[in-house]
Amino acid sequence: MTGQTAAVTGATGFLGTRLCDLLLEAGWDVRGLSRPTSDRGDLEGVDWHVGDLFDDETLRALVDGADVVFHLAGVSLWNATPEQVHRVNVDGTENVLEACRDVDAGRLVFTSTAGTRRPPDDRLVADETDVAEPVGAYQSSKARAERLVDQYAETDGEAVTVHPTSIFGPGDEAFTAQLLSMGVDPTMPAHLPGGLSIVGVSDVVDGIVAAAEHGVNGEHYLLGGENLTYNQAVSRIANAVDGSPARIRVPATAIHAAGPVAEVASSVAGIRMFPFDRQMAQLATKRLFYSSSKASEELGYDYRPLEAHLPETMAWYRSEC
Numbered sequence: 248m249t250g251q252t253a254a255v256t257g258a259t260g261f262l263g264t265r266l267c268d269l270l271l272e273a274g275w276d277v278r279g280l281s282r283p284t285s286d287r288g289d290l291e292g293v294d295w296h297v298g299d300l301f302d303d304e305t306l307r308a309l310v311d312g313a314d315v316v317f318h319l320a321g322v323s324l325w326n327a328t329p330e331q332v333h334r335v336n337v338d339g340t341e342n343v344l345e346a347c348r349d350v351d352a353g354r355l356v357f358t359s360t361a362g363t364r365r366p367p368d369d370r371l372v373a374d375e376t377d378v379a380e381p382v383g384a385y386q387s388s389k390a391r392a393e394r395l396v397d398q399y400a401e402t403d404g405e406a407v408t409v410h411p412t413s414i415f416g417p418g419d420e421a422f423t424a425q426l427l428s429m430g431v432d433p434t435m436p437a438h439l440p441g442g443l444s445i446v447g448v449s450d451v452v453d454g455i456v457a458a459a460e461h462g463v464n465g466e467h468y469l470l471g472g473e474n475l476t477y478n479q480a481v482s483r484i485a486n487a488v489d490g491s492p493a494r495i496r497v498p499a500t501a502i503h504a505a506g507p508v509a510e511v512a513s514s515v516a517g518i519r520m521f522p523f524d525r526q527m528a529q530l531a532t533k534r535l536f537y538s539s540s541k542a543s544e545e546l547g548y549d550y551r552p553l554e555a556h557l558p559e560t561m562a563w564y565r566s567e568c
């Protein structure tokens with residue numbers, strides 16, 4: 248696909264920056280959406296379109312003539328209120344689709360989340376068919392946006408949806424920084440009873456490009472990594488970097504009883520940890536494990552173990568966090 252044009256929303260974010268890097272390296276012409284206030288970092292070679300998801304003119308210019316529209320822009324409860332989450336993730340996605348309908352835009356690849364899927368049972372691994380009842384504003388907004396994208400794929404144009412699990416890599420001050428701090432800092436208060444699928448950012452961007460190239464119109468692809476309990480993840484990080492892992496475990500009963508994990512963590516160690524609410528605290532104690540078999544078979548997707556992503560992530564963590 249070298250020599251083609253990509254339009255990227257969320258180009259200034261953790262994932263978007265890496266995607267732009269990869270596309271530029273592969274010879275794509277890259278247009279990026281940037282808000283006037285966005286930190287564009289040291290991305291060189293991107294043709295910036297300045298505006299946001301609510302500037303119709305900017306969006307149309309961004310996607311017009313693009314071979315692929317990578318829609319990554321979104322907010323979560325880490326950095327926005329439930330109302331903002333709905334507005335950006337649902338209304339913003341509708342605006343991108345509207346712009347694609349209005350002009351000559353190629354295939355859309357929408358980045359949702361694995362959180363709209365869930366294993367039916369703690370002992371099982373979820374796949375794309377395990378559509379879950381959304382928990383919280385973020386999952387609800389992504390589920391709504393997925394339906395808009397599916398509709399678009401049925402009636403208006405080509406679209407595929409990817410569902411990354413928990414993304415690990417340099418530049419992520421939320422999940423990655425917290426997980427690393429649990430692996431290297433013994434004063435951190437908690438590792439949680441549940442588990443999750445941890446995927447390196449470089450594997451996710453490879454998967455997103457593979458979805459653009461090989462994904463089937465209207466289909467959904469989980470882009471996961473290793474399924475690990477928090478305990479395993481923290482121990483593996485500690486072993487690999489010779490760190491001292493967190494010693495104080497927050498028990499599931501404490502999380503369930505106390506409601507928000509933030510309240511539990513602060514009562515255990517006086518440190519505020521997660522912007523989770525009561526329902527999310529329930530989820531945090533579960534094993535949220537995922538299969539990426541469909542992406543592997545249909546897209547040629549592959550992921551590497553946690554240790555493969557540690558050197559560059561630790562280098563970033565030590566210098567920035």
Ligand SMILES: NC(=O)c1ccc[n+]([C@@H]2O[C@H](COP(=O)([O-])OP(=O)(O)OC[C@H]3O[C@@H](n4cnc5c(N)ncnc54)[C@H](OP(=O)(O)O)[C@@H]3O)[C@@H](O)[C@H]2O)c1
Nearest residue numbers: 257258259260261262282285299300319320321360411414
């Ligand atoms: N990180 C994960 O573990 C993970 C897992 C699954 C799915 N995802 C999804 O992957 C996507 C990218 O996530 P990320 O971790 O890269 O997030 P991020 O670092 O917070 O980046 C979000 C991007 O969206 C942009 N954005 C937010 N509101 C906007 C608006 N109103 N108009 C235009 N742009 C706007 C941000 O612009 P500014 O630079 O101006 O803020 C930024 O470029 C999101 O859709 C997220 O839901 C992430």
